[in-house]
Amino acid sequence: MINKINYKNKKLEELNKKIDKIKTNNSEKLNNKVSQSGASFGFKISTEIIAALVVGVGIGLIVDNYFNTKPFGLIIFFIFGAFAGFLNVYRVMRRIEKQR
Amino acid sequence: MAAKDSPLKQFEIDPISKIELGGYNISFTNSSLAMLVTVLLITLFLTLTVNTRSIIPSRMQLISELMYNFIAQLLSDTVGDNGKKYFPFVFSLFMFVLIGNMVGMIPYQFTFTSHIIVTFALAAVVFVGVTILGFVNHGIKFFTFFYIPGVPFYMHPLLIPIEVISYLSRPISLSVRLFANMLAGHTLLKVFAGFVVSMPFFTGVFPLAFIVALTGLEILIAFLQAYVFAILTCLYINDAYHLH
Numbered sequence: 001m002i003n004k005i006n007y008k009n010k011k012l013e014e015l016n017k018k019i020d021k022i023k024t025n026n027s028e029k030l031n032n033k034v035s036q037s038g039a040s041f042g043f044k045i046s047t048e049i050i051a052a053l054v055v056g057v058g059i060g061l062i063v064d065n066y067f068n069t070k071p072f073g074l075i076i077f078f079i080f081g082a083f084a085g086f087l088n089v090y091r092v093m094r095r096i097e098k099q100r
Numbered sequence: 101m102a103a104k105d106s107p108l109k110q111f112e113i114d115p116i117s118k119i120e121l122g123g124y125n126i127s128f129t130n131s132s133l134a135m136l137v138t139v140l141l142i143t144l145f146l147t148l149t150v151n152t153r154s155i156i157p158s159r160m161q162l163i164s165e166l167m168y169n170f171i172a173q174l175l176s177d178t179v180g181d182n183g184k185k186y187f188p189f190v191f192s193l194f195m196f197v198l199i200g201n202m203v204g205m206i207p208y209q210f211t212f213t214s215h216i217i218v219t220f221a222l223a224a225v226v227f228v229g230v231t232i233l234g235f236v237n238h239g240i241k242f243f244t245f246f247y248i249p250g251v252p253f254y255m256h257p258l259l260i261p262i263e264v265i266s267y268l269s270r271p272i273s274l275s276v277r278l279f280a281n282m283l284a285g286h287t288l289l290k291v292f293a294g295f296v297v298s299m300p301f302f303t304g305v306f307p308l309a310f311i312v313a314l315t316g317l318e319i320l321i322a323f324l325q326a327y328v329f330a331i332l333t334c335l336y337i338n339d340a341y342h343l344h
Contacts, residue, residue, distance in 0.1 A: 043277055044328075051273035055265050077265075084265035088273065095335075 048092055049085035056081015107290035111214055111283070131218070134210040138200045146195075167195070171330060178334040182341050189229075190337075193222065194330040201282065201322030205315070213325075214282040216275060223275035226333050234340040245343045274332055278325050285318045 060077030064070045115127035149160040157165060171191045175183035197213060204211025212218050234242040246263040247256070292314065295307040 043281055047273045047277045047280065048269075051269040051276060052265055054272055055269045059265065059268075077261075080261045081265055081269075084262045084269060087262060087266050088269065 044092060045089055048088035049082075052085035052088055053078070053081045056084060105294070107287050107294065110210070110286060110290060113215075130210045131212045131215065134200070134203060134212045135218075138196060138203050138212075141203070142195045142199050167191075174331060174334055178331065179338045179341065183334065183337065186334075186337055190330055190333055193226070193333060194326055197222070197278065197329050198323060198326035201326060202319070204282065204286070205319055205322060211282055211286055213278055214286055216279040219275040219279045220271065222329075223271040226274065226336060227271035230333075230336040230340045233337065234343075237341060238343065242343070245339070270336065274329065278329055281321055281325050285314075285321055289314055289318065 056077045056079075057074065060074035060081075063073035063077065067073065113129045113131055115129050116133060118125075118127045120126070145160075146164055149158075149164040152158065152161065154161065168191070171194055172187060175187055175190060179186070200213050201211065203209055204213065234245065238244075246260050246267065248259055248263070251259060289311060292307045292311050296304040296311070298304075299307065
């Protein structure tokens with residue numbers, strides 16, 4: 001009798017292990033698929049830089065317009081925008097690294 | 101090439117019924133129709149499939165539950181316990197973008213996510229909402245979000261503008277990514293479809309085969325972009341709770 005119960009428990013444990021294994025495998029596969037797609041990765045990086053540059057140039061032009069400081073506002077904020085773009089890319093990369 | 105054959109023809113807005121209100125053009129366009137169809141599809145699908153509420157779900161109910169779980173998991177992974185109240189918002193956004201992209205993949209259908217004004221409006225809602233959320237949670241302290249601790253004091257005049265620009269660029273990168281992906285993908289499909297007809301003899305088969313593969317890739321991208329939109333929204337909500 002006890003042997004039988006032990007046997008059943010053993011079987012159940014084995015089954016649980018199997019299910020866990022498949023679950024982790026599946027989630028790993030899904031994560032890999034989502035994070036690795038060349039085109040979308042390229043778009044991700046390029047849009048980060050472009051967006052930051054657009055904002056930087058926009059602020060620069062507005063500053064020039066208000067304070068009559070042509071072309072210095074544009075130059076300074078363009079550089080800030082470029083740095084912000086690199087910062088964005090750095091953050092995206094760090095997030096991707098964390099996911100792996 | 102004649103204008104009617106242009107691969108960009110598919111993105112043209114044409115008003116189905118012209119409406120003007122107080123000097124503004126608020127016509128019901130093919131873009132509005134696509135959005136309406138998307139919303140109706142989502143509502144019908146979700147209500148009909150979970151209608152039976154069976155404990156052992158049917159296949160369709162399983163799809164709905166998978167979508168629900170997908171976003172719920174995303175929110176709990178990125179935001180934590182605070183994220184539960186934002187589930188309806190993120191889920192609506194995700195489904196709207198996802199089904200909108202998928203509706204656009206049906207031939208002769210309009211893709212509303214290929215217009216930057218649509219994606220920018222969505223991103224602006226996220227951006228403004230998250231900024232308000234940050235101020236509600238932290239009050240005036242929210243400005244310390246731009247202040248990086250552990251940096252020499254003379255670096256702050258440089259770093260604060262960079263942080264502010266980085267923050268302001270969020271809605272732009274969020275909207276441009278979705279818009280550019282959809283625009284580029286659909287244009288590429290149309291360009292290669294043009295090759296099928298214009299190439300001599302039977303060689304049009306090769307671009308045709310390529311289009312078949314590309315359509316599969318486009319469907320993947322349609323899903324991926326909706327996912328990216330949702331996960332970035334979650335991350336921004338998380339930032340509004342935890343400064344740094």
